[in-house]
Amino acid sequence: MVLLKIDDLKVHYPIRGGVFKTISDYIRAVDGVSFELKEGETYGLVGESGSGKSTIGKAILKLINMTSGRIVFNGQDLSKFSFGQMKPFRQDIQMIFQDPYSSLNPRKRVADIIAEPLRNYQCLTVGEEKKCVQNYLDKVGLNPDSMYKYPHEFSGGQRQRIGIARALTLKPKLIIADEPVSALDVSVQAQVLNFLQDLQKEFKLTYLFIGHDLGVIRHMCDKIGVMYRGRLVEEGISEEIYENPQHIYTKRLIAAIPELNPERRAQKTELRKKIAKEYEQLYPEYFDEHGRAYDLKSISNTHRVAMP
Numbered sequence: 001m002v003l004l005k006i007d008d009l010k011v012h013y014p015i016r017g018g019v020f021k022t023i024s025d026y027i028r029a030v031d032g033v034s035f036e037l038k039e040g041e042t043y044g045l046v047g048e049s050g051s052g053k054s055t056i057g058k059a060i061l062k063l064i065n066m067t068s069g070r071i072v073f074n075g076q077d078l079s080k081f082s083f084g085q086m087k088p089f090r091q092d093i094q095m096i097f098q099d100p101y102s103s104l105n106p107r108k109r110v111a112d113i114i115a116e117p118l119r120n121y122q123c124l125t126v127g128e129e130k131k132c133v134q135n136y137l138d139k140v141g142l143n144p145d146s147m148y149k150y151p152h153e154f155s156g157g158q159r160q161r162i163g164i165a166r167a168l169t170l171k172p173k174l175i176i177a178d179e180p181v182s183a184l185d186v187s188v189q190a191q192v193l194n195f196l197q198d199l200q201k202e203f204k205l206t207y208l209f210i211g212h213d214l215g216v217i218r219h220m221c222d223k224i225g226v227m228y229r230g231r232l233v234e235e236g237i238s239e240e241i242y243e244n245p246q247h248i249y250t251k252r253l254i255a256a257i258p259e260l261n262p263e264r265r266a267q268k269t270e271l272r273k274k275i276a277k278e279y280e281q282l283y284p285e286y287f288d289e290h291g292r293a294y295d296l297k298s299i300s301n302t303h304r305v306a307m308p
């Protein structure tokens, strides 16, 4: 069964510009993206920084307003609802954020951080709430007695587990994991990824997994959608995308994965150079006069459209 269907989603952010510094332009952060996500599946959205991945996650939760398109979750068209009307659906859709250092309120104890969603949606007694928090701490592999500690008393990986526990308390159907391991040490990344897979089986979760590391995405996802400058340029079964990439940007992503085998390393470096050249020829407007690629987040000129 299809749990989430995104249909021709557009999110254009107004930006200030022009002589009078009024809002005159838009950044087409997401520009006509469609894909669907089946129950129990993990769908990976991959793409370079600024390609619009997080914007899709935020639009699903109505944290930002979409410009046009449809987002259908569990048979309900979310695009019709206001931020307030989304409340019942927020139980079913939770988000895990990229940075475990800034996504947890440093002034709140872990018990309050994890219990916050419960307090918004359920009326539990103090005892029930405590039991629930301890249960979820245990589920994410943390000591239940640590519920009275503050976030700074935990490591990055442990903090991400606290964020995961918070996301799980309302028993969601869909979890949007926005680069959940990119801020973590490589040694901790694998632990958290495997742990997310275990939770998926236990809680029958569906993941929309956002990332830019194709190695991680391949490990986690059944299907991959490759985002490029606000558009979905390629989509397919993970292995197929990996074995036979079609779009030049997907080829670049795959060529960027480090090669451990010393014999194949030289081959890969050559391939990387060849693809870089092909890319530059296809998109000369994305490079400066020295052949350096522009940073998408800082210029975004290619996203701009004049206001009608």
Ligand SMILES: Nc1ncnc2c1ncn2[C@@H]1O[C@H](COP(=O)(O)OP(=O)(O)OP(=O)(O)O)[C@@H](O)[C@H]1O
Residues within 6 Å of the ligand: 013, 014, 015, 027, 029, 047, 048, 049, 050, 051, 052, 053, 054, 055, 056, 212, 296, 297, 298, 300, 303
């Ligand atoms: N609130 C905002 N106002 C204006 N522009 C924004 C806003 N948020 C994002 N953008 C722009 O929209 C584009 C897409 O941003 P987004 O954060 O969705 O990309 P991303 O692929 O998730 O990047 P990253 O991997 O770095 O998180 C970028 O050009 C960004 O600068």
